[in-house]
């Protein structure tokens with residue numbers, strides 16, 4: 001009886017506690033959302049600024065303001081920054097080679113994979129792999145239940161799988177609306193791969209472009225499920241595939257039979273993936289996400305079991321820098337290899353390069369809320385400042401099969417965003433001291 005009463009009391013107190021928590025959160029939420037600001041910061045000729053920034057919740061607004069004010073100081077600070085310990089010879093990225101043994105090349109790529117990398121920092125054989133992906137024989141084409149967007153899972157000569165994401169937009173089309181608006185940008189996926197490598201982040205799947213002939217290369221080898229979604233619109237061959245957002249009204253059409261897309265090398269079966277919810281996931285509604293509300297959100301994340309080892313968090317900070325540069329605000333989940341201590345992989349970079357006139361500074365939240373970053377990445381960013389990022393990227397994409405991979409305004413946006421990243425790092429230095437921010441090599 002006594003026990004029963006105590007249990008009842010306990011339940012009552014627990015319920016009261018929960019009610020109080022809900023009330024506190026509601027008050028907090030109301031306060032914050034009434035302060036949501038709409039800020040439009042215009043760019044001046046001399047200094048790049050976060051331009052046309054969309055509506056901020058409170059934490060984003062404050063961070064953006066500080067970062068914007070630090071742009072000038074950051075620029076002079078980093079012009080004297082010593083990167084000599086980290087001088088990387090970016091020229092090595094340009095070296096190419098040809099190799100015609102297809103099976104050998106698939107084996108090479110498979111062996112490159114470790115828990116921390118998908119490609120080595122430099123290898124001339126990468127260009128040979130691109131070449132095979134762009135041209136080899138397609139022996140199978142099927143739908144895939146992975147992800148939500150329209151894609152085709154190809155089997156290539158030598159039994160290698162690859163993922164084809166079709167072209168939806170012209171290069172110069174600006175995607176208006178929210179940061180995650182629109183369909184995939186296959187060219188963004190390609191540019192992102194090279195940007196990741198320029199940053200020293202060799203964790204994006206190998207990807208290039210391909211122009212496929214739907215009639216001669218896909219239809220004869222396609223599965224029934226895929227085949228059934230094909231139709232003709234005038235002279236053009238179209239299909240809509242099988243996926244969550246796949247429907248006939250949303251088909252993709254080739255020009256005649258020729259359809260451009262990105263083609264990503266599939267990992268070997270021995271490297272399975274694990275999918276994890278991103279702590280800085282957007283709310284995808286008008287209500288703010290927790291990271292927009294709590295300024296000490298990073299502390300909350302750090303107290304979680306998965307982030308006790310800081311390297312996972314540092315990977316997310318690196319990912320946020322990469323995503324901010326390419327303007328990918330759709331990393332709702334992230335993926336890892338399902339082995340112990342895998343790095344965070346940069347899989348699915350196609351929701352990128354939507355609008356070159358907008359900088360979504362809130363993509364950088366893991367950086368400005370945690371203020372911890374690997375020294376190695378900072379050094380790379382410094383090496384790539386003052387336009388070096390875009391000129392290196394242009395060099396790497398010069399003879400690309402999808403030339404021009406990026407419309408010119410996107411190159412300008414990349415340089416502008418890189419200055420903003422450095423300003424965010426500079427703000428961290430000012431607030432916490434450089435030593436507390438930089439993490440030296442593991």
Ligand SMILES: Nc1ncnc2c1ncn2[C@@H]1O[C@H](COP(=O)(O)OP(=O)(O)OP(=O)(O)O)[C@@H](O)[C@H]1O
Nearest residue numbers: 146147148149150163205264265266267273347348
């Ligand atoms: N190179 C690869 N090798 C093996 N698996 C892969 C590869 N690329 C992607 N995948 C798997 O396929 C899934 C779907 O790919 P991707 O995320 O690019 O498509 P998506 O339709 O845009 O997904 P989402 O709807 O989640 O944004 C990934 O989550 C991953 O599990």
Ligand SMILES: [Mn+2]
Nearest residue numbers: 149348350351
């Ligand atoms: Mn996607």
